[in-house]
Amino acid sequence: MEHLNEQRCLRILELPDGATIDEISHAYHLLMRVYGNAEGSFTAPSMDEFSAEARTQALNQIEAAYAELCRIHTQTQRLVHPPAPVLEAHLPVDGSILRGVRESVNISLEHLASQTHIRLDYLSAMEDERFGDIPLPPVILRGFISAYVTEVGLNPDQVVPAYMQRYQQWQARKSK
Amino acid sequence: MQIWAVGGGKGGTGKSLMSNGIGISLAERGFNVILVDADYGGPNQHTYCGIRKPATSLAHFFEQRTPLEEIIIDTRIEGLRLIPGNFNSSNTDSLTFTxxxxxxxxxxxxxADHVILDLGAGTQYDVLDTFLLADIHVAVVAPDAMSIENFYLFLKTLHNRLLCNVLSSVGLRERANAIWKERAEHGIATSKDFIAHLRTLSSEFSDRLTREHAKLQPHVVLNQVREYRQVEMGLAVESMVNKFFHIPATYAGHIRYDKNLWMQFGQETPAINHGHAFTLQQDLERVTEKILTAHPRGVT
Known part of the structure; x- marks a missing residue:
């Protein structure tokens, strides 16, 4: 297998220099849909260029380039974002603590929204504990908070139950 | 002056529509544009322009030796003129070399600032040579397996034609034919090996082929898009052309299918400039803009 430097990896994924991890992920998934599908109507199986070997070779190259780019980004991400602070187990967790953690690792709400596909106003309401502004079943909120804490580098097993307790307390207050 | 060629292999994908749309977009930007109906066997660019019976045509140029400048006719769009195709001719099969x-x-x-060549379907030498004449190459494909398959064949044949032209220009054509016939003895299995071998024979050939290959950067346009998920086919085609044919194609965008377009023809007004085809005009404009951005030379 040829040596894959970062630039070569980006070319394989058909990306320009300086592509973000989001763009890399998007390009990889698109190419996997294209080359992982032998029956797509964009192939021409009768032509030698589209042989099974050529397709497998392209797929392997795409996989290798993506793996290498992910490795490079994981390395550099540690340099860009300081590691998330470790929260003490079973400490009460509220929205303001989550916001503090998010800000300490330099992740904006907009970035978080694009990563988790959660609406910006919901993310903001989650941090402010304005649960009335998130008119969704608790199971969805649990999914949201799990995605949030994972993205900011916390352990969801420790944090999600504590946060959901805050939500249940709010519900109990509301029904009184 | 920039010469554009609009081709793509399969018939009925919208090459004439695209040529017409590019012509209108450029004329609306204030450029002096000439559309050439280079569909030698089936010309109808005049119908797209809303001209029912052009007074002149390429037949006058070929058969009566009328200068090309004199068969240009005005369209109803300011800045856009037309050289009508070779109709009323006794022979529309193919052109002679001369x-x-x-x-x-x-x-x-x-x-003119821009000349747009509206090509016919197929992979005949006339079509390929006309395509290669251009500075800007536009390939129109429809989102179906047949159109895309023909497009790949078009590109592959085009590449071979380019190779033959360069071989002829340096006097290596016959030697190359002989090498190909005895390719097993030369350890040649694929066309890639063949080209690598030929490059070792003559540096002049190698340099010229590199120069000619570099000029071929087709813009792929996906026409007749009816569903959003079809758009991804354009990206897939772009990727496959790059990875499997090693031709640096770029996807210039899609044109949505206009179910009312058929009603706009046969009238004495341009088909896509009636105020009836808003999405079509928008899409053609967006695609032209994208292609123009990739060729920032503008007027030369």
Missing amino acids: QKQKLFRHIKLLR
């Missing part, structure tokens, strides 16, 4: 050379020479001498 006819083709003469036409190409005269096209290059036209006085």
